[in-house]
Amino acid sequence: MQLPFLKDKQRVVPNTRSQRAKCWESRDNFFTCLDSIKVINSLQPENQDKINANCSKELNQFNQDCINSWIKYFQKKRVTDWEKSNYVMAVPKDTIPSK
Amino acid sequence: MFRHVGLIRSQMIPSVNKCIAYRLIPKSFLSTTRLLANAPKTPNDAEILKEIKDIPLKDIKVNTERTEGGKIPPPGVDITAKFTNWKTIGIFTVVSAGLYYWAVNKKKELEIIKEVEANRSSVGGPFTLKDFNGNEFTDKNLLGKFSLLYFGFSHCPDICPAELDKLAVWINGIKKDLNVEVQPIFVTCDPVRDTPEVLKKYLKDFHPSIIGVTGTHCQIKDMCKNYKVFFSTPHDANPKEDYIVDHSTFTYVIDPEGQFVEAIGTIYNEKDGLERIEEHIKTFLPQVEREKRLNKWYAFLFK
Numbered sequence A: 001m002q003l004p005f006l007k008d009k010q011r012v013v014p015n016t017r018s019q020r021a022k023c024w025e026s027r028d029n030f031f032t033c034l035d036s037i038k039v040i041n042s043l044q045p046e047n048q049d050k051i052n053a054n055c056s057k058e059l060n061q062f063n064q065d066c067i068n069s070w071i072k073y074f075q076k077k078r079v080t081d082w083e084k085s086n087y088v089m090a091v092p093k094d095t096i097p098s099k
Numbered sequence B: 001m002f003r004h005v006g007l008i009r010s011q012m013i014p015s016v017n018k019c020i021a022y023r024l025i026p027k028s029f030l031s032t033t034r035l036l037a038n039a040p041k042t043p044n045d046a047e048i049l050k051e052i053k054d055i056p057l058k059d060i061k062v063n064t065e066r067t068e069g070g071k072i073p074p075p076g077v078d079i080t081a082k083f084t085n086w087k088t089i090g091i092f093t094v095v096s097a098g099l100y101y102w103a104v105n106k107k108k109e110l111e112i113i114k115e116v117e118a119n120r121s122s123v124g125g126p127f128t129l130k131d132f133n134g135n136e137f138t139d140k141n142l143l144g145k146f147s148l149l150y151f152g153f154s155h156c157p158d159i160c161p162a163e164l165d166k167l168a169v170w171i172n173g174i175k176k177d178l179n180v181e182v183q184p185i186f187v188t189c190d191p192v193r194d195t196p197e198v199l200k201k202y203l204k205d206f207h208p209s210i211i212g213v214t215g216t217h218c219q220i221k222d223m224c225k226n227y228k229v230f231f232s233t234p235h236d237a238n239p240k241e242d243y244i245v246d247h248s249t250f251t252y253v254i255d256p257e258g259q260f261v262e263a264i265g266t267i268y269n270e271k272d273g274l275e276r277i278e279e280h281i282k283t284f285l286p287q288v289e290r291e292k293r294l295n296k297w298y299a300f301l302f303k
Helices: A017-036 A045-054 A056-065 A068-090 B002-012 B018-024 B031-037 B043-053 B079-083 B086-122 B159-178 B196-204 B217-226 B270-283 B287-294 B297-302
Strands: B128-131 B136-138 B147-152 B183-188 B211-214 B251-254 B260-264
Touching (some): A017 A056, B147 B159
Parallel strands (some): B183 B211
Antiparallel strands (some): B128 B136, B251 B260
16 A cells, blocks of 8 residues: 555655644644544554544645654654553552652 | 839729828838738728738739839730730731741752752863854854753754744743843754755744854764764765654753853743743852852852
């Protein structure tokens, strides 16, 4: 399967304030959709069918609005952020040193 | 003295007439006791004694209320009562609250000074770079004003834009609160892509006073080493390539003598970061003064 953003690798997204805001918004929309289908890692091959079936619109917008390198970065970050928050939740309360 | 005793008594025993009081005057101090010990002579005397007996001994005060010039303070005025009114309590509370506030502030200030003293010498050093107008930019440019130094790259997806927005808030906040103009500097960790033109265009979005600084990969690497900044740009990166630079995200506070004060991390929000930097500006002392202070007897407070 070919991801849409791989088709036009030379596409240039301007790095301006308004474009960044647009990119972040599309990212948030895409991630909200991923939340609804309970997918954390959107880069995993086994999740692709599920994403294409439910969030293809959001994914396309995300790919269109963001700089190429950011697309992958944000998706990876979603996973590490999730792991981080899970890790913090998993630590029993009394082992966290109080200030 | 005796007159005195009599006077007090006549005041205290309104029922005993003046005449009886007068009869007590020529007696000695112990007259009351003596009278009680002796048997009554006449029924009249017995009456007087009965009246006197009804007065508890502790109520008969002898010479306790004598004041300068022989004047007796009016009844009901107690010297302690004078100072236990609300006004006194109010003043006391205000003074203690003031002292407490002062002590807490001083403690905070000392903690900041101690932290700064511990870190100062280990971070920073000379560097030679170029600003986005093509002028040389070195450590000498840090002298004379407080600088806020940020290391980043313009293709940064989320952290740098957020930090630069904070930086803009801090620049304006410090100007507004302390009337101090800080020098904000953005050093790129991605010199291959961040040309002066790119930096100029990029930084304009955040604050007009931010100076973009760049150099060769080696120059920047040297500076980052001195400032303990980690970054991952490959030496031979292709400017056409699209990549992410991993880097430390701290805003460095540099004092007007070009010395490192503190690295403000991303955990500081707009408000806390502003407070922290302003605290540094307010507690700043030139090196000469700091060294003088370290020779004082109270130097232990700063170590």
